[in-house]
Amino acid sequence: MLTQLEQRILEFIRGYIAQHGQGPTLTEIGAAMEIKSKGTVHRYVQALTSKGALEHVERGWRGIRLANESQLHSTTLPLAGRIAAGHPIEAIPGQDQLDLGELFVSDNRFALQVKGDSMIDIGILDGDWVIIEQCHTAHDGDIVVALIDEQDATLKRFKCLPDGQILLIPENTDLSPMQYAPERVRIQGVLMGQLRHYA
Amino acid sequence: MLTQLEQRILEFIRGYIAQHGQGPTLTEIGAAMEIKSKGTVHRYVQALTSKGALEHVERGWRGIRLANESQLHSTTLPLAGRIAAGHPIEAIPGQDQLDLGELFVSDNRFALQVKGDSMIDIGILDGDWVIIEQCHTAHDGDIVVALIDEQDATLKRFKCLPDGQILLIPENTDLSPMQYAPERVRIQGVLMGQLRHYA
DNA sequence: TTGATTGTTCTCTAAAAGTTCTCTACTCTA
DNA sequence: TAGAGTAGAGAACTTTTAGAGAACAATCAA
Incomplete structure (x- = not known):
């Protein structure tokens, strides 16, 4: 249980970090609390640390961190x-x-927003985000972003037929697969993730 | 975590690159920051580089580049x-x-992995992750995590009937809505997001 | 090729911050 | 009223940091 002054000091440290992005020095805490002695402030900070309210990086200035800070920016x-x-x-x-x-972020990945219902059967809806890893080849069964005739981009399941033709399969029973000559199709990436945000 | 001066130097470098199209020299940074020693400026630039805020091209003058934003906040x-x-x-x-x-991370949110097909019609599949914001009330139409009789947790669309009974509606045409007395249902959170990871 | 400019590495120093300690004043309780 | 415990002041000390500047290497342009 924190004493009243410990509580006030913790509040001050919280505010300071929120405002400055880094912890206060002992002297600054002292000035705010009207405590003139660094040593006394140090004792309070140690008490707060041992009670688990603060984390304290030994060595170095402004080493005071909020105990749950890791959750803040992560x-x-x-x-x-x-x-x-x-x-x-x-x-x-x-x-x-x-x-x-x-899970999702990497150098060679980017996000796209999906329009339309062509992948609805595998749970990719109109307005969803998909995360695409850039690459220029794909394996059968991959879901790819493909550019057709250098102008139309589309998200479809990829299949390479024995004769070299490329089949792009929508995951929607109302739509039919399309078949293209390999030179008409350029793979721009494969699907790595999907996400949706509810307001 | 950048110190105040590191922040100022980063700002200056940003401005300089925006204005001149190339990075400043150490001496120019020093002049702007009122630091007379190249060595000191060099140390700051190294600190910023190791913290990922800058990229540093070895070989050559004016080798300071701004780091890729995507690396800064991963x-x-x-x-x-x-x-x-x-x-x-x-x-x-x-x-x-x-x-x-x-988009997704906040203090009072947590993730759950979905098992089963009860929400398949709105694109939430078996194995998907859902992001739930903790709360204990819901509005009609919300998708909620509900605890029934203090033992069974389930993800369903919420509806409160005029007589006070609570309807939990699966988004799967093969399944039927279930109706409960309000005291049997405890809301644990509402759906804020959904995500899926493809191997 | 040459020389000026720029970047890199190093040490030194002073200031600032953190740590530990004692001393004193105060409050509470028996 | 005496003793124990607590809180603040502050001195003494160590550690860390920031700036200066020297020495040297790398780079660029004429």
């Missing part, structure tokens, strides 16, 4: 587990964080 | 535009970066 979400109809939420063993950056 | 992806069957990729005006962290 792309990780706590992972609650699996959910299924008729069962309680089930934990996923050996994994308790989902890191979006690690 | 949660952003370049945005190529919209893709639709039968049309070239169309640029999205006023937006050229997609920030996953900003």
Whole structure:
């Protein structure tokens, strides 16, 4: 349990970091709290650290960090587990964080927004984002961004026929696969991820 | 985490490159920052480079480059535009970066992996991740994580009937909505996003 | 090729910050 | 009222940082 002054100091440190992007010095804390002695401030900071409210980087100035700071700028979400109809939420063993950056972001990837319903059967809807890894070849079954005749871009499942013709298959039972001569099709990337944002 | 002076130097370099089309020399940075020693400026530039804010071309003068934005915040992806069957990729005006962290990550959110096909009609498939914002109430039409009788968790569309009963609607034409007395249902959060990772 | 300019590495120094310690004043309790 | 405990002041010390500047290497242009 924090004392009243410890609480005030923690508040001040929070505000300072929010405003300056880095921790305050002991002297600055002292000035704000009207404590003239660095030593006293140091004792408070140590108390807050031992109580787990702060993290303190030894060595170096402005080494005060908020204990939960890592959650602030990161792309990780706590992972609650699996959910299924008729069962309680089930934990996923050996994994308790989902890191979006690690999962989706890489040098040679980019995002596209999907228009239309041509991939609706595999859960890619109008307005969804897809994450594409740039490359110029694909394997059968990959979902690719293909440029046809150097002008029409499209997201389709890729298949190479025995005779070398290229089949681009929409994942929508209402639409039909299209077949092209290989020189008409240029692969621009393959699908690595899909995401959707609900308002 | 950049210190205040590192921040100022980065700003100056940005401005200089914008204005002159090439990076400044160490002496020019020093003059702008009122630092007389090249060595000191060099140390700052190295610090900025190691922190990923700058790229430094060895060999040659004025070898300072701004780092790729995508490397700086590894949660952003370049945005190529919209893709639709039968049309070239169309640029999205006023937006050229997609920030996953900003879009999906927040304090009171967590991720769940979906099992089963009960939401397949709105593109949420078996194995997908959903991002849930914790809250204990919902509006009609929201998709919620609901705990039934304190034991079964489920992802369904929420509807409150005029008589106070709660309807949980699966988005799968093969499944039927279920109706519960309000005291049997506890809302654990509402759906904010969905994502899928292709191997 | 040459010389001026620029970048790199190093040491030195002073200032600033962190750490540890003691001393004193105050409050609380028996 | 005496002793224990607590909080602030501040001195003494160590560590870290920032700037200066020297020495040297690399680069570019004439």
